[in-house]
Amino acid sequence: MMKGSQQQQQRPLLIPSPRTPGKEELPYTPVNASIDASIPVSSMPVKPYSDSQIEMSGDFVRNPSSQSIQSKSSSGYSIKEVSFREGSDVIVNPVVRYGSSGSNPGRYGSRGASSGGFGSSYKEIKDEDARLVYVNDPVRTNEKRFRFAGNSIRTSKYSFLTFLPRNLFEQFHRIAYIYFLVIAILNQLPQLAVFGRGASVLPLALVLFVTAVKDAYEDFRRHRSDRIENNRVASVLLNGEFGDKKWKDICVGEVVKISGNQTLPCDMVLLSTSDATGVSYVQTTNLDGESNLKTRYAKQETQAKASLLGEIGGLLIKCEKPNRNVYGFQANMEIDGKRISLGPSNIILRGCELKNTDWVIGVVVYAGKETKAMLNNAGAPSKRSRLEKHMNKEIIILSLFLVALCTVVSLSHGVWLRRHREELYLMQFYRKYDYSEPEVEKYEYYGLGMEIFFVFLMSVIVFQVMIPISLYISVELVRIGQAYFMIRDDRMFDKSTNSRFQCRALNINEDLGQIKYVFSDKTGTLTENKMEFQCASVGGVDYDNGKAISTEDGQTGYSVQVDGMVLRPKMTVKVDQDLLHLSKMKHTDEGKHLCDFLVALAACNTIVPLTVETSDSAVNLIEYQGESPDEQALVYAAASYGFMLVERSSGHIVIDIQGERPRFNVLGLHEFDSDRKRMSVIIGCPDQTVKVFVKGADTTMFKVIDKSLNLNMVKATESHLHAYSSKGLRTLVIGMREMSTSEFEQWQSSYDSASTALMGRANLLRKVANNVENNLRLLGASGIEDKLQQGVPEAIESLRTAGIKVWVLTGDKQETAISIGYSSKLLTSKMTQIVINNNSKDSCRKSLDDALQLYKKLSNVSNSNDAGHVAGTNQLALIIDGTSLVYILETELEEKLFELSSKCTAVLCCRVAPLQKAGIVALIKNRTDDMTLAIGDGANDVSMIQKADVGIGISGQEGRQAVMASDFSMGQFRFLVPLLLIHGHWNYQRISYMILYNFYRNVVLVFVLFWYVLFTGFTLTTAITDWSSMLYSIIYTSLPTIVVGILDKDLGRSTLLKYPQLYGAGQRGESYNGKLFWYTILDTLWQSITAFFIPLIAYWDSTVGVSALGDLWILAIVILVNVHLAMDVVRWYTITHIAVWGSILATFICVMVIDAWPFLPGYWAFFMIAKTKLFWVCLLGIVVAGLVPRFVVKVFVQHCKPSDIQIARVAEKFGHLQGDAETEMNPIFDLPQRTATT
Amino acid sequence: MNSSTPSSSAAGAGSADSTAPRRNSKRPKYSRFTQQELPACKPILTPKWVIGTFLLVSVIFIPIGVVSLFASRDVVEIVDRYETDCIPEALRNDKVGFIQSDRSKTCQRTLRVPKDMKQPIYVYYQLDNFYQNHRRYVKSRSDQQLRNNGSLQDTGPCKPEDNVAGGPIVPCGLIAWSLFNDTYGFTRNNQQLNVSKRGISWKSDREHKFGKNVFPRNFQNGTLKGGATLDPDVALSDQEDLIVWMRTAALPTFRKLYGKIEVDLQRDEIINVTLQNNYNTYSFSGKKKLVLSTTSWLGGKNDFVGIAYLTVGGLCFFLALVFLLIYLIKPRQLGDPSYLSWNRNPSGH
Secondary structure, three states: OHHHHHHHHHOOOOOOOOOOOOOOOOOOOOOOOOOOOOOOHHHOOOOOOOOOOOOOOOOOOOOHHHHOOOOOOOOOOOHHHHHHHHHHOOOOOOOOOOOOOOOOOOOOOOOHHHHHOOOOOOOOOOHHHEEEEEOOOHHHHOOOOOOOOOOOOOOOOOOOOOHHHHHHHHHOOOHHHHHHHHHHHHHHOOOOOOOOHHHHHHHHHHHHHHHHHHHHHHHHHHHHHHHHHHOOEEEEEEOOEEEEEEHHHOOOOOEEEEEOOOEOOOEEEEEEEOOOOOEEEEEEHHHHOEEEEEEEEOOHHHHHHHOOHHHHOOOEEEEEOOOOOOOOOOEEEEEOOEEEEEOHHHEEOOOOEEEOOOEEEEEEEEOHHHOHHHHOOOOOOOOOOHHHHHHHHHHHHHHHHHHHHHHHHHHHHHHHHHHOOOOOOOOOOOOOEEOOOOOOEEOOOOHHHHHHHHHHHHHHHHOHHHOOHHHHHHHHHHHHHHHHHHHHOHHHOEOOOOEOOEEOOOOOHHHHHOEEEEEEEOOOOOEEEEEEEEEEEEOOEEEOOOOOEOOOOOOOOOOEEEOOEEEEEOOOOOEOHHHHHHHOOOOOHHHHHHHHHHHHHHHOOOOEEEEEEOOOOOEEEEEEEOOOHHHHHHHHHHHHOOEEEEEEOOOEEEEEEOOEOOEEEEEEEEOOOOOOOEEEEEEEOOOOOEEEEEEEOHHHHHHHEOOOOOHHHHHHHHHHHHHHHHOOEEEEEEEEEEEOHHHHHHHHHHHHHHHHOOOOHHHHHHHHHHHHOOOEEEEEEEEEEEEEOOOHHHHHHHHHHOOOEEEEEOOOOHHHHHHHHHHOOOOOOOOEEEEEOOOOHHHHHHHHHHHHHHHHHHHHHHHHOOOOOOOOOOOEEEEEEHHHHHHHOOOOHHHHHHHHHHHOOEEEEEOOOHHHHHHHHHHHHOOOOOEEEEEEOOHHHHHHHHHOOEEEEEOOOOOOHHHHHOOEEEOOHHHHHHHHHHHHHHHHHHHHHHHHHHHHHHHHHHHHHHHHHHOOOOOOOOOOOHHHHHHHHHHHOHHHHHHHHHHOOOOOHHHHHHOHHHHHHHHOOOOOOHHHHHHHHHHHHHHHHHHHHHHHHHOOOOOOEHHHHHHHHHHHHHHHHHHHHHHHOOOEOHHHHHHHHHHHHHHHHHHHHHOOOOOOOOOOHHHHHHHOHHHHHHHHHHHHHHHHHHHHHHHHHHHHOOOHHHHHHHHHHOOOOOOOHHHHHOOOOOOOOOOOOO | OOOOOHHHHHHHHHHHHHHOOOOOOOOOOOOOOOOOOOOOEOOOOOHHHHHHHHHHHHHHHHHHHHHHHHHHHHOOEEEEEOOOOOOOHHHHHHHHHHHHOOOOOEEEEEEEOOOOEOOOEEEEEEEEOOOOOOHHHHOOOOHHHHHOHHHOOOOHHHOOOOEEOOEEOEOOOHHHHOOOOOEEEEEEOOEEEOEEOOOOOOHHHHHHHOOOOOOOEOOOOOOOOOOOOOOOOOOHHHOHHHHHHHOOEOOOOEEEEEEEEOOOEOOOOEEEEEEEOOOOOHHHOOEEEEEEEOOEOOEOOOOHHHHHHHHHHHHHHHHHHHHHHHHHHOOOOOOOHHHOHHHHOOOOO
């Protein structure tokens, strides 16, 4: 390609005539000589070509729909892409004439027709929605009311000055912090000050500070990268000359020149490129992750002008307001009083890289934060985990507790006051009156009602830890830790794409342990989306590689010699010997037929051949770049049979046919669209004939094939097709016919008028295509294998054993889907298949009823048999297609479908549109509590990924939209197994234990405080010092739970993989549920009673002081709480020991430090009480007495009613599980030898 | 632990060679930490451990319980409740009026020693229903002022006992104001029994918390007298009754050390107590008790700890037996995967 365009530069060029390509010679003028700009381009009655240049499709690379027939969704991609798709209908470009294939002044016609056609009809951009860009006149463009954003970008959030207020503002978006704040403020009121002011603000301040430091650091890094980005230099047209300018100073309306391999600083409309025909190539890796080259065009009109720098000015571009649609752009340009429209193929976006083009000149239309790249820079979607939602229920219960406790305290206080109302004046410890002044006044007594109210608020302050705010923070820390381990997991690293697992959403880790339904896309998810040509049916004969020789062992496959260079296709395809042999016998009829077939494979596509140098300088590889993997596979296949596509330029292709290099002129191209489900090219062959090659889906192709020609062959091909698709191959039917000259001319004129039409262009073009795509001669059919990804069947098997229902939703047709179902072990021969494939609502209803009947019958049979062992034999599989779903989804039939599908072990939905995918997910999500997971790789999976509770994007071949929309992304489907069964399980167990434990540890403290309040005249004195009760959730008990939450593993990796059923614990919510919550609360109650009352009774009638007893209580609680955790830890790492015992030690140290301040009332209390033996006796007694019930229950359950996890844990320890575990993982993990350390 | 196992050394080699050829590989660097394969100890509650734990607890707890119980039984304690008896019978319907009046509050009590008491014998006063832990009360003190002569004006938290006309009160606050002021004199066989009032407070308090150069000022000069007066010429660090009183008690019923009797008392000896019943607990129906008690290693007379330990120890012994029975009657092979739910009941899921 590169080579081609360079050659063209030296060639004389034709004046383009975009709309009306003529048939005759056009006098051409070299562009760099004087282009006569005054030639009214549109009206030129031209027949420009002396040669046979053809217009390529305007946007052939970018267009996913050209993937053709089996492409994933049959009706439209995601919403995002719709506009784009409309455009693609029109891309065919008319320009060409064919005639002699002489020397070729390379030429691209104006892309006007094609790009203008984006949008099926010509849309006027309303003035108020438009932005006007005066080319090379930034001053006027940016004048007063149109101040467009400059090009400096700011991904950083804060500046030095705004940091504090903005960061605080953002942090206080969290409800937890508000709670903190309210409590802290309440505590500042003098009547309510329970705690010292410092102590009450400390936790909030600490949390805010830590978060702020983290934010500041992140923002600093963003600042730095912004600065680097903004100070990059680009070449901008100033006063008629290009000069360097920093990126940040570029503004809308300026003309910028970009050289090859540079990155685009902003979104610009192309004005001209180094290629005379206005073509350029960009790579959009930064934008959407796709690494293939995309073509972008400069308008022929501006291409000519822009070469003369002075004349660029005076153009006016009217384009839409900035928006996020990367694939859409609408604008028009006024040039010489004429309006031409601009489309997505005329704009290059910030972040793209210019490739294979020397330079381009463009005018900035969107800059800085208004560029599409920046507008798309949105963060990950935020979902909330189910556990968290569940947790909120318990938090509400705890708040009710809190309110109840506070009410009890305040009312009791009221009663106390009332009972002592006569005594309050003199009571030494109350003193209702202030006698110090001559006039006796009430002292801090506000009447009974107010006193009760104040006591209520005060008790809220004292009992504030009842709501475990620290839990939110620790859960977040734990999730970060878990994400770290998931990202670092070697087993989820994909070598082939060099991609790690990614956590894009941080707050739903634990949902991975509760998944019940997996909705999977097929192409690119289960399969590799690497198409491999497998077999062909040519002329009614099936060549299915029966006697294939593998080209991989030493044989290098087909190669050609050019100028002493060996050219070889990059990928080799297995070659069928018979077919290879036949392809060399061109004189026979069969040979000719085959020849046509192979030419069709090589020509009927939009593939661009690229030459790649290898280490061996004499050998170059040809790589076929294109949007559609099917087409790539076909071209590679053709190449290995000696029909190697070696060159494609604007209007022609060169196919190396077994040594000869004929040149074919591409005269026209009808893009794939979802109605026709086929595409065609019109080729001017070297022998002066014009041929139409069509390839497409069998359903639509057989309608346009002339069956009378060779009925037997058609029949045979049909049966082959059936065989192919039941093998799981993607099939394409290929046909052709010759066109007579008159027919061609007729086509051409209608094509031209259609493609220049202002209204309804897409429809007109479709009509033209339909006219020409008929009466075809069947050439044959191809079968392309959509290779299953490694380990998919094993993964599906594992998931199924784990009790996860796997549904496959695909745009493929039924046969293909079913065959993939079999090969991926989703379907087994034991299953009873229910196929629903209807065209009306009534028939759908009937099918569903029948299916339910069938189910009942089957389950009756199995019930009448021994209920025990039949479960496996009567599994149902539901296969339903998109058409039926249209009648079912969002009608009353949904309920039935749900009922049916919930009974089925496997569900396959074929021919579904993207929105239907989301609909199916919603079908389950709205009716059950079960967690759903959607996994997909393409834009058509985005809706489903966003709908499901957990969305996973496969970072594979198809771009990054799915990844962008997902919560997690990974390289391979099979990683679902470690992700769900191992990490999901762990995450769930860890987080759920952690939540329960955090409830427990906070409530235990609150209860102890509460018990004490009962002994202080309900006045909220805290024996435990302010500092200790604040530090309790920060230092004393926080670290162990975080460490355990990140590191503890209830079961080892290999056990979890060996028994996927263990995953059921998460699905059933065994580790966190209402029952466990109440048990925990009961346990808490008991422990708080022991912790409080043992010292209370032991020190009754003694001289003990309030601080000393407080120290005993806090230490008792901390030890109790930490030993409680220690009892539940499964795996003791060094760091766990440090955290648990270290926390206890730290508590002792803190208590000592607090008691070493002489100005605190509790001075030296700890040292005094620690000298007494009673203190230590109490501590020991509390810990043992507090934990005995828990220990007994634990041991009892473990022995008499053990859960699967407990059994497996014991089994793991005592060695009954090891040994074969490792071998079982091999299909899923391609790791080198590594012992699974558990 | 890194180089000893074959797995990690293999991984080490892997990462070494990976540096050069595939620098761009994003493959996570292998470490046992990131792969969550750190060596760990996995304790399992086997029957041996369970029974062992219970037995261990009972072995520790029962002796401690027995020793504590004996210790508590060894403590001799004389408790004499006197707040009602010390009011002339005629005046008992207006106790508050009596205590606020200027009548003589002297009261004679006789105590009989039930058992031999070894010195030191601690003399306590016990107040019931006196909420020294009441929030308003607990906060009503200024620790700064107590420590430091320069902080006289630091009476912020002391309201309403912060100032009188003559300036700041030292020591200020309700706690100091309500200082206990009953006094006891002991005679045995008409001989004075010396009560030592030295060293009844914490040494740390005398040295660091109550200033040597802080003297009482304006104390009990207000209209309402709370309790004892202090000698303005004695530094706070030497006012041990105050220091003891200022250690607010944890519970509504509490004892405070009044002094020590440093002679032994014999069984059946009669001790006459002359007490000044000055302190007003009548306004809140509080009880006053005089307590003479010896101590043990565990403190005062309190059977609770012993009983609790014996209970827990006994319970654990019982549990050990119960679990032993369970393990014998219903044994289960450890780590047998056939107990897994899906193995027991193949169609169960």
